[in-house]
Amino acid sequence: MNESHQARVQAGIRDAFRRIAPEIDLDAIDPTANLRDEADLDSVDALNLIVLLDEKLGVEIPESDYGQIATLRDMARYLEARLSDEPES
Amino acid sequence: MMSTRDRNGSVWTEARADLDGLPGGRGLNIAHEAVDRHLAGGAAERVAFRFLAKDGTRREMSFRELSEATSRFACALEALGVGAGETVFLLAGRVPELYVAALGALKARAVVCPLFSAFGPEPIQSRMAKGDARVLVTTPALYRRKVAGLREALPSLEHVLLTGSAEEGSAVGAGSDGVRSLTTLLEEAEPTYTIPDTDPEDPALLHFTSGTTGAPKGALHVHEAVVAHHATGKIALDLRPGDVFWCTADPGWVTGTSYGILSPLTNGVTSVIDEREFDAERWYRTLEEEGVTVWYTAPTAVRMLMKAGRELPRRFDLSRLRFVASVGEPLNPEAVIWSREVLGLPIHDNWWQSETGGIMIANVAGQEIRPGSMGRPLPGVEARVGRKTNGGLELVDEPDVEGELLLRKGWPSMFRTYLHEEGRYRSSFSGEWYLTGDLVRRDADGYFWFVGRSDDVIKSAGHLIGPFEVESALIEHPAVAEAAVIGKPDPVVGEVVKAFVALHPGHEPSEDLQLDILGHARKRLGSVAAPREIDILDDLPKTRSGKTLRRLLKAREMGTPEGDVSTLEKPA
Known part of the structure; x- marks a missing residue:
């Protein structure tokens, strides 16, 4: 596991959440539970979140992969696996 | 010659004759028409609901099973001493218990009020207080997160019935304060119930809807509404025996009740209920795998499907689809073209609102569709364009003139x-005439076109959001002195909620504060009604009498002329 990837992904997820659902305490969320339920995200929130993750981390998540990022843990794993080694400028 | 009124009346009389009524001429009850009457007709084993659960499992419920489950619920309510006319609130996702509770409560002649499960505690509390909630059916998780903290503010709420296992219920307090396991109650109740005499004018359904000022309004409907649920399902949604119908709306909104629960049942067709939220790929797969023949969705959802691209739908066989309809906001011409190309079918847009209880104006099967138009009034519905005058109301007969959409009373x-x-x-x-609050124009061929709202109510993803409710939550934030909320045009959802706030002295604008206010609003209101954007201004434009000018803020936001600003307290 690439630790700097892990750290960048964590920071990216935190920043995206802070902008879309600042009331959510990510540390209090069960990482294996359905994220949209836990954080009360509606469809528009979910789409905005994906746009922000792309902006922040440079990982474009195609629609067909949404099922793979349903929980906080899955989302982090998905992003870590696809993060390029070049930091985003 | 028959007058328009008589003609409208006779349309509904015929529609009523298509229903059974309670045996022995004891009246008209929605749940009897939706469920129990099918038991005698040989349809008892037909699938009423096909529930697609979050965990991917699929559960079918026949009309007979639905009849037994709803009878159990009615018996359980009776055992709790809940009687005719008392309100049962429903707060849950699209789980089987919600459907059973809605229909069971109607059997017992209680009034059913479904709430959207993404509401925050504030909209839940204001609606339950105004609706005199005596019973709430909800999930353990929603109870813990949104309702447990409101109990003191809701003294009329006597019974909370929790879905899920008895253990899950105990974990959130079942056993005290009137909190019980619904599962246990249903198991203990009898599966047979005789619906008491029901007057067609007995109250049945309560739908909250937002206005410009004040708290949300509770539009109350009666059992006779089932005549329209049934007839409009046939006429506007083309429901026929053997259909598999999928209404994507949540029962927390009126569409998800009138057409997500009732109309397909009265018409004896199978409904697909998908518990999960929007996901383009799964939606296409659901259309294919469930063999959906009639699909009722929303323009926002169509635009989200369009965003997912044209490649994705090619992987699915959508050939079973026969009829597609949408509601909530005007359908843009691009969506109409997309649908013909991708689904191979046109989308039939239609119009109605909480107060009308059922579809009033529609592009119907077999008639020319005008892309962007809501269609023409259904048989039995008289719609006109009107203008308020000093003396009252002036009807506009000229085509293509803007005015308020009016409906003649009596459907x-x-x-x-x-x-x-x-x-x-x-x-x-x-x-x-009923004044709908929607501005429209009617073309020379009688098609109606939505122009906008005559008030400041925001229409987001087809749902009405009252600016006052959002503003009230915003000013509860310690830094916020004043707030004004508008609908900002958005290519996908129509309008998004945008807030402008002015701060109390001693607070400085910053990104952190902005996000803190946003988080506060989302906690109170839930994601459905909370603003997506918040701007902090030095002060908000007001009239000399102190009324905040939402329209001016909206004009600035859109870069359009601000109009007459002569009554401004402080010219901008």
């Missing part, structure tokens, strides 16, 4: 009052 699913607000109810009529 069966017309709301009968705004609960506890008779004055507000009366002021939504002028003589024989």
Whole structure:
């Protein structure tokens, strides 16, 4: 596991959440539970979140992969696996 | 010659004859028409609901099973001493218990009020308080997160019935304060129930809807509404025996009740209920795998499907689809073209609102569709364009003139009052006409075109959001002195909620504060009603009498002329 990837992904997820659902305490969320339920995200929130993750981390998540990022843990794993080694400028 | 009124009346009389009524001429009950009457007709084993659960499992429920489950619920309510006319609130996702509770409560002649499960505690509390909630059916998780903290503010709420296992219920307090396991109650109740005599004018359904000012209004409907649920399902949604129908709306909104629960059942067709939220790929797969023949969705959802691209739908066989309809906001011409190309079918847009209880104006099967138009009034519905004058109301006969959409009183699913607000109810009529609050124009061929709202209510993803409710939550934030909320045009959802706030002295604008206010609003209101954007201004534009000018803020936001600003307190 690439630790700097892990750290960048964590920071990216935190920043995206802070902008879309600042009331959510990510540390209090069960990482294996359905994220949209836990954080009360509606469809528009979910789409905005994906746009922000792309902006922040440079990982474009195609629609067909949404099922793979349903929980906080899955989302982090998905992003870590696809993060390029070049930091985003 | 028959007058228009008589003709409208006879349309509904015929539609009523298509229903059974309670045996022995004991009246008309929605749940009997939706469920029990099919038991005798040989349809008992037909699938009423096909529930697609979050975990991917699929559960079918026949009309017979639905009849037994809803009878159990009615018996359980009776055992709790809940009687006719008392309100049962529903707060849950699209789980089987929600459907059973809605229909079971109707059997017991209680009034059903479904709430959207993404509401935050504030909208839940204001609606339950105004609706005199005596019973709430909800999930353990929603109870813990959104309702447990409101119990003191809701003294009329006597019974909370929790879905899920008894253990899950115990974990959130079942066993005290009237909190019980619904599962246990249903198991202990009898599976047979005789629906008591039901007057067609007995109250049945309560739908909250937002206005520009004040708290949300509770539009109250009666059992006779089922005449319209049934007939409009046939006419506007083309429901036929053997259909598999999928209404994507949540029962927390009126569409998800009238057409997500009732109309397909009265028409004896199978409904697909998908518990999960929007996901383009899964939606296409659901259409294919469930063999959906009639699909009722929303323009926002169509635009989200369009965003997912044209490649994705090619992987699915959508050939079973026969009829597609949408509601909530005008369908843009691009969406109409997309649908013909991707689904191979046109989308039939239609129009109605909480107060009308059922579809009133529609592009119907077999008639020319005008892309962007809501269609023409259904048989039995008289719609006109009107303009308020000093003396009252002036009907506009000329085509293509903007005015308020009016409906002539008297269709069966017309709301009968705004609960506890008779004055507000009366002021939504002028003589024989119901004033819808929607601005429209009618073309020379009788097609109606939506222009906008005549008030400041925001229409986001097809749902009405009242600016006052959002503003009230915003000013509860310690830094916020004043707030004004508008609908900002958005290519996908129509309008998004945008807030402008002015701060109390001693607070400085910053990104952190902005996000803190956003988080506060989301916690109170939930994601459905909370603003997506918040701008901090030095002060908000007001009239000399102190009324905040939402329209001016909206004009600035859109870069359009601000209009007459002569009454501004402080010229901008």
